[in-house]
Amino acid sequence: MKLLAKTNRIYLAFSLVIYLFAGLAFYQVVRFLIYKEVESRLRVERLDFENYIQIHRAWSDSTYFIENKIDVVPAGSSVQKAEMFIDTLIRNRYDNELMPFRQLTFYTTIQGKMHRVAIRKSLIQSYQLIEVITVTMAACLGLLLLGTFWFQGKLSGRLWHPFYETLSRIKRFNLASATPLQLDKPEINEFRELNEVLRKMGDKMQQDYRSLKEFTENASHEIQTPLALINAKVEQLIQSEKLTETQTRWIEDIYQASRRMARLNQGLLLLAKIENQQFTHNQTIDLAALLAEKLDDMEEVLHHKRLSVQSQNNIPFEVQLPMPLAESLVMNLVNNAIKHNYPDGRLELVSDGNQLWLGNTGSPLTTNPERLFERFKKEGSGPDSVGLGLAIIKEICDNYGLRIRYEEHNGWHRFCISRKPEEA
């Protein structure tokens, strides 16, 4: 949940509770005041009534205009004497509607006889008053709630804007690119400090990353020349006629080791270059055709290992890649498919335009397929393999909007290349 949504929600819930409570309290207070007013007037009328009885000694119901205002009923002497207020509904004489009234009931002796007297007062106006007040208040409070809600939203939106800006920049930040992390200097101290810290961290990370890259590349370059020297000297050494068999074996080992190191070095250098994005000049390349071509080139090896290739009229699978990388990708795929095959095995090349796969028969995988694309992961660990082929394939795919997937199915090992969905 977004920060602003969260605060808004809390704010809304809290205000609602407060407003509801305030509304209820207000209603109670107004009602109480009105009742108090009505009741005090009823008491005054009781005094008037008692005064009238004292003067006239009798009560006549003939006071027509005061509707149901005073009701005098003879009562037994056993009844309760205390005065009492109650709410009551009385039917309107004309339209038969029920009307709310407040009624004061008390007992008094008229002409020596005990009577129950009820004096009523209409509450209809008071109720209307309460209604109007309540509606007005609800409207006012509602508007206030909406207003502050809107204001609050705007305000925090503006206050947090630098934060969201920073967040989106960090998201777009690419460690490998040359451009440093660029952040604003917002007014708010906390955000400014945050940006400051982030910028420093970003710079440091980029610097470390770069120096690591440069180190890998420089080291690899520097290694090439001594390797060339070792190779040359070994080549001269084996020209000598006087070598014993043991010596030759040692020399052979040295030679093999130096060749392997050279391959390893070249692989690492290639990886560093791809990571550094040193390959430019993308071109449209049909990988399916390139793979088919490479398989043709390797015919001799395929023949030697008695491998057969199935590749029917494939739909072109076009990608944007620098040519050397496309070559490297294809070569590593093919080499991998040949290397991990068994004699009389098969290879298949399939492309449906959306994905392309090269499958090969082979013994089941012994290592974890998830870690297959890691550097120096060797399956079967042949002495000549340096374990970089799949890492190179993955690196190329990752850097050029492709996805590589491995799947094993019925003794077939497949490497599928598909396009990464365009990032939103």
Next chain:
Amino acid sequence: MKVLVVEDEKGLAESITDYMSKEGYLCETASTFREADERIFLYNYDCVIVDLTLPDGDGFQIIQTLKKLLATTGVIIISARNSLEDKIRGLEIGSDDYLTKPFHLSELNARVKSLIRRRNFGGHTEIRFKEIVVNPLARKVYVNGQLTVLSRKEYDLLLYFLSNIDVVLTKVSIAEHLWGDNIDSADSLDMVYSHIKNLRRKLLEKGGSDYLRSVYGIGYKFGES
């Protein structure tokens, strides 16, 4: 034939010179940019082998100067950088070949020879070794005057041997010569063996002597001794 080796790694320069001298070339070395610059002004060379990264300068500049002075000199670049840009730039300014370190001396030798052959005779020269004659332009091989049909790889193999007579060629260097860097070596060594077997058989069938010898299991040697 005069060859100049421009290489700052002394040991490597020495190995190249030794190897080339045995092949009958007159070799000189220059270990700095200035030395190389001086030498190409003073002498004429048939072929110059240039390392691109020199302590005091850029190998490309030497090639440019050289091409201005004498355009017929062949140029082979040897570099630790295996980059396409360098290769293209090298070709653009007139170098003939590009070898990435580490390379095989036998491979360098073969390339120098083929370069000189192309430069000096426009390829119109036959390569002779005893009863074997190779016509590089037509890619035809004659043994005792009889046409011997070789596959493409067998032909390449024979030419590689003829460029390195009496020298032990490692199996790896042969494999890389035939298939380039990119082939998985375990398979390629087996294939080298079968190609050599076929080549030897075809040469013997036409009455040639057996010049091919396996040496200590590390490689092969083509020659009389």
